[in-house]
Amino acid sequence: MIEVMFFGQLTDSTGVSSVMVEEVANTDMLIDMMKMRYPSLASSKYMVAVNNTMVTENTIITPGSKVAFMPPFSGG
Amino acid sequence: MEQTNDLNRYQRQLILKGFGMEGQQKLRQAKVLVIGAGGLGCPIMQYLVAAGIGHIGLADNDTVSLSNLHRQILFGSDDIHAYKVDVVKRKMFSLNSDVNVRTWNERWTQEHCMQHFPNYDVIIDATDNFASRYLINDACVLLGKPLVFGAVSQFDGQVAVFNQLQEDGSRSVNYRDLFPVPPANGELLNCSEGGVLGVLPGTIGAMQATEVIKLITGLGKTLSNRLWNYNALSQDVFIMQLVSNPISHQNIPSSEEEFLSTDYEFLCSIPRIGIKEIDVLQWKENFLDHLFVDIREPHELPRLNSFCSSLSLEWMELPLSSLETNISCLNGRNVVFVCQAGMRSLMAADMLMKSSPGSRVFSLKGGVHMLAEKKLI
Numbered sequence: 001m002i003e004v005m006f007f008g009q010l011t012d013s014t015g016v017s018s019v020m021v022e023e024v025a026n027t028d029m030l031i032d033m034m035k036m037r038y039p040s041l042a043s044s045k046y047m048v049a050v051n052n053t054m055v056t057e058n059t060i061i062t063p064g065s066k067v068a069f070m071p072p073f074s075g076g
Numbered sequence: 077m078e079q080t081n082d083l084n085r086y087q088r089q090l091i092l093k094g095f096g097m098e099g100q101q102k103l104r105q106a107k108v109l110v111i112g113a114g115g116l117g118c119p120i121m122q123y124l125v126a127a128g129i130g131h132i133g134l135a136d137n138d139t140v141s142l143s144n145l146h147r148q149i150l151f152g153s154d155d156i157h158a159y160k161v162d163v164v165k166r167k168m169f170s171l172n173s174d175v176n177v178r179t180w181n182e183r184w185t186q187e188h189c190m191q192h193f194p195n196y197d198v199i200i201d202a203t204d205n206f207a208s209r210y211l212i213n214d215a216c217v218l219l220g221k222p223l224v225f226g227a228v229s230q231f232d233g234q235v236a237v238f239n240q241l242q243e244d245g246s247r248s249v250n251y252r253d254l255f256p257v258p259p260a261n262g263e264l265l266n267c268s269e270g271g272v273l274g275v276l277p278g279t280i281g282a283m284q285a286t287e288v289i290k291l292i293t294g295l296g297k298t299l300s301n302r303l304w305n306y307n308a309l310s311q312d313v314f315i316m317q318l319v320s321n322p323i324s325h326q327n328i329p330s331s332e333e334e335f336l337s338t339d340y341e342f343l344c345s346i347p348r349i350g351i352k353e354i355d356v357l358q359w360k361e362n363f364l365d366h367l368f369v370d371i372r373e374p375h376e377l378p379r380l381n382s383f384c385s386s387l388s389l390e391w392m393e394l395p396l397s398s399l400e401t402n403i404s405c406l407n408g409r410n411v412v413f414v415c416q417a418g419m420r421s422l423m424a425a426d427m428l429m430k431s432s433p434g435s436r437v438f439s440l441k442g443g444v445h446m447l448a449e450k451k452l453i
Contacts, residue, residue: 007307008229008230008232009229009230009270013397017310039401040396040397040400042400045255045259047254047255049316049317052315052316053316053317053319054254054303054316054318054319055319056253056319056322056323068316070303070305070316071229072206072227072254072255072259073227073229073232074206074209074227075204075227075228075229075270075272075277076114076115076117076201076202076203076204076228
């Protein structure tokens with residue numbers, strides 16, 4: 001299983017702060033899967049981290065990994 | 077005498093391991109610039125002035141309003157309508173008159189960055205909007221200044237140290253590595269739209285002040301190449317390791333000329349071609365026959381049921397999060413969109429314009445906040 005975590009206002013789109021999903025090969029496939037499940041994620045801005053490290057390109061996800069979706073915050 | 081006073085005033089930090097007179101001297105010689113005197117800027121100023129930083133610049137063009145007071149606790153009811161920087165400067169003098177505080181009650185621009193950043197050792201982003209955040213980030217990269225970043229949203233906060241000089245001579249990652257392109261205004265809720273727990277900017281501002289003191293004294297390990305995330309509801313802290321993003325540098329102006337000619341407000345604005353904003357009076361006079369669509373999420377208050385019934389409006393609730401999938405139900409209709417502060421309604425209007433180019437589409441300026449201000453709800 002893979003734990004997917006959502007931060008900030010992304011939880012308005014998902015309704016949950018984390019969800020467990022079956023094995024997914026890589027981050028591109030996981031992002032597609034999450035957009036299917038939570039359609040308003042498609043118009044959201046976020047970065048992705050696998051096991052606490054930010055990724056900038058499609059990255060392999062090994063079983064047991066934690067993947068974070070992090071949006072920018074503007075408030076002050 | 078002065079030294080005796082200093083020994084007294086700073087005694088609790090002077091006796092810290094690794095701090096001592098040397099650390100205090102570094103703080104005294106430091107020059108830091110805080111941009112934003114709101115929820116983040118207030119606690120940052122208090123802790124940096126108390127710690128004995130020698131020179132602090134503070135910029136903010138805003139005045140104090142009643143809705144600031146639940147989180148900007150340096151201000152009181154008597155300060156409403158006063159420039160924030162004037163109130164902060166007065167209070168900081170009383171806290172520690174040894175600290176030299178210079179203020180600007182102007183909106184911070186590219187010209188301000190080019191003119192004043194070179195005079196400071198550390199820049200602190202305590203602003204409340206993406207246009208300012210990208211402007212400050214890009215200027216720090218261009219001019220080689222470390223940036224202490226902090227931001228809040230509802231119950232969450234982020235802190236990081238960007239563009240810090242590293243041992244190998246390179247600079248740590250910057251905000252563009254995380255988010256190469258700014259979100260449009262309204263794409264994410266600001267404090268006015270989405271709300272913020274009053275104590276949260278205090279927590280995040282105090283974290284930023286901590287990072288500034290570490291940067292100057294060399295104590296500990298800063299949040300360079302790391303993003304610190306905090307959730308007030310769970311008290312969970314999540315630290316993310318950051319890496320440089322190959323595309324970030326394509327988006328940062330590479331020269332002073334390019335930087336000065338970049339329109340940061342525009343980069344963060346929503347395409348508004350053909351979308352008209354109408355104010356509350358225009359709406360009441362001429363647009364009551366248009367379908368009135370509240371695109372706020374169900375938890376956002378106040379709801380408009382009784383207000384809409386009292387005006388016998390044709391209206392509906394259609395949250396922005398599900399608008400895209402349901403937009404066809406509005407095709408061909410003439411619509412006025414409303415949200416909490418008038419940002420997201422612009423996005424909704426943009427979506428309907430694309431889906432139904434023949435519709436007459438409007439966005440209610442100022443949203444529900446403005447309806448309340450005009451005492452209509």
